[in-house]
Amino acid sequence: MIDWELSDEQQAIQDAARRFAQQEIAPLAREVDLQESGFPEPLLVKMAAQGYFGMGIGQEHGGLGSDTLSMGLVTEEFCRANLAMGSILQRNWLCGHILDQFGSDDQKARWLPGMSSGALQSCTSGTEPEAGSDAANIKTTARAEGDAYVVTGAKQWTTFAGRADLIFVYVRTSQESKHGGISLLVVEKPPGDQFCPPALTGQPIRTVGFHGLPSYSLFFDGLRVPLDHLVGEEGRGFYQLMFGYERARVLIGFRCIGLAQAAYDVAFRYAQERVQFDRPIAEFQAVRHKLADMATDLTAARSLAHRVARTMDKGLRCNTEAGMVKLMCSEMAARVTRKAMLLHGGSGYALASDANRYWRDGMLMSIGEGTSDIQREIIAKGLLKGQ
Numbered sequence: 001m002i003d004w005e006l007s008d009e010q011q012a013i014q015d016a017a018r019r020f021a022q023q024e025i026a027p028l029a030r031e032v033d034l035q036e037s038g039f040p041e042p043l044l045v046k047m048a049a050q051g052y053f054g055m056g057i058g059q060e061h062g063g064l065g066s067d068t069l070s071m072g073l074v075t076e077e078f079c080r081a082n083l084a085m086g087s088i089l090q091r092n093w094l095c096g097h098i099l100d101q102f103g104s105d106d107q108k109a110r111w112l113p114g115m116s117s118g119a120l121q122s123c124t125s126g127t128e129p130e131a132g133s134d135a136a137n138i139k140t141t142a143r144a145e146g147d148a149y150v151v152t153g154a155k156q157w158t159t160f161a162g163r164a165d166l167i168f169v170y171v172r173t174s175q176e177s178k179h180g181g182i183s184l185l186v187v188e189k190p191p192g193d194q195f196c197p198p199a200l201t202g203q204p205i206r207t208v209g210f211h212g213l214p215s216y217s218l219f220f221d222g223l224r225v226p227l228d229h230l231v232g233e234e235g236r237g238f239y240q241l242m243f244g245y246e247r248a249r250v251l252i253g254f255r256c257i258g259l260a261q262a263a264y265d266v267a268f269r270y271a272q273e274r275v276q277f278d279r280p281i282a283e284f285q286a287v288r289h290k291l292a293d294m295a296t297d298l299t300a301a302r303s304l305a306h307r308v309a310r311t312m313d314k315g316l317r318c319n320t321e322a323g324m325v326k327l328m329c330s331e332m333a334a335r336v337t338r339k340a341m342l343l344h345g346g347s348g349y350a351l352a353s354d355a356n357r358y359w360r361d362g363m364l365m366s367i368g369e370g371t372s373d374i375q376r377e378i379i380a381k382g383l384l385k386g387q
Contacts, residue, residue, distance in 0.1 A: 048118025320382025
C-alpha cells in the first residue's frame with residue numbers, strides 16, 4: 001500500500017473523522033437520501049461540538065487554522081459516509097476563508113467566531129439564470145440608497161440557503177466593467193425556508209441526488225442590505241470568489257475521493273459475496289478488471305489531491321493545479337460510481353441501494369462548482385501563461 005506520508009497529527013485527525021463519520025453520518029445516509037430531507041439538525045450540532053466548522057478559519061477568530069491537507073482528510077472521510085452531509089463543512093470554510101482575507105475588522109469580529117463554532121451557517125450565492133459557467137455575467141444589482149444597498153434580481157443553485165444564517169451574495173454594483181463591476185454582500189437571514197419575504201424569497205430545486213444539502217432559487221425584490229455588509233471594496237467580488245475557489249477546488253477533489261472510495265468499497269464486497277454460475281463474480285475477469293480500474297483511478301486521484309494540498313500548505317499559488325484536482329477527481333468519481341452501480345446489476349438500479357446513491361451523487365461532481373470543461377479552460381490558460 002502507498003504511504004501517504006501523514007504526520008502523527010494528520011493521522012489522528014483522519015482517524016477521528018473516520019470514526020465520527022461512520023458513527024454519526026453513515027447511519028443517516030439512506031434515510032436522508034430516500035426522503036430527500038434537509039440536513040439533520042442534530043448532526044449539525046454534533047459537528048459543531050467537535051470543532052469541525054472552525055478548521056478553515058484562523059485561531060484568532062476562534063477557529064483551528066488547520067492546513068489544507070487536514071481539511072481534505074476530514075472531507076474525504078465525511079463524504080465517504082455521505083457526499084451531501086459530508087460537504088456541509090465547506091460552506092463555512094469557503095465563506096470564512098474569503099471573509100478572513102478581505103473582510104473588515106468589524107465584520108470578522110461579528111461573523112467569524114460564530115462561523116467557526118458552527119453557530120452561524122453560511123452559503124454562497126453567485127450562479128444566476130445567465131451566469132453559470134460564465135460566472136461574471138451576473139445581472140442581480142445592488143444600488144446604494146441611503147444607509148443600504150437595494151438588491152434586485154434572481155439567483156439559482158444556492159446550496160443550503162434555507163438553513164443558512166448568512167448568504168454571501170455576489171451582486172453587480174457597476175455596469176462599467178463585467179468582472180470589475182461585481183461586489184460581495186453578506187445577507188443576514190433567519191434560518192429556514194421563509195427567508196425574508198417579500199424582499200427575499202426562495203424555492204428549493206429538486207435534484208436526482210445530493211439529498212441533504214438542497215439548493216434554492218432565490219428572488220431579491222428590493223432587499224435592503226446595510227452598507228457595512230459590503231466585503232472589501234466595490235468591484236472586487238469576482239476576484240474574491242476566485243481567491244476562495246483555489247482552495248475550494250482542492251477540497252472538492254477530496255469530496256470526490258470520499259464518494260468514489262465508498263462506491264469502490266461496496267463494489268469490492270459485492271463482487272466477493274455475489275455468486276453466479278457457482279462462483280463469486282470476483283473470479284470473472286471482466287469484474288476483476290473493473291475493480292482494478294477503479295482502484296487505479298482512486299490511487300491516482302488521491303495522489304494528485306495530496307500533492308496539491310501540500311503545495312498549498314507551503315503558501316504557494318496553485319490555481320492551475322487546483323483545476324487539475326477538480327477535473328481529475330470529479331471525472332474519476334463519475335467513472336467509479338457508475339462502474340460500481342453497473343457491477344451490482346439490477347440491484348444497482350434500485351433507488352434504495354447504496355451503489356445507486358453513489359452513482360446519482362457522482363453525476364453532480366463534474367458539473368457543480370465549475371464544470372469539467374471550465375476546469376480544462378483554467379488549466380489551459382495557466383499552462384499557456386507558464387503558471
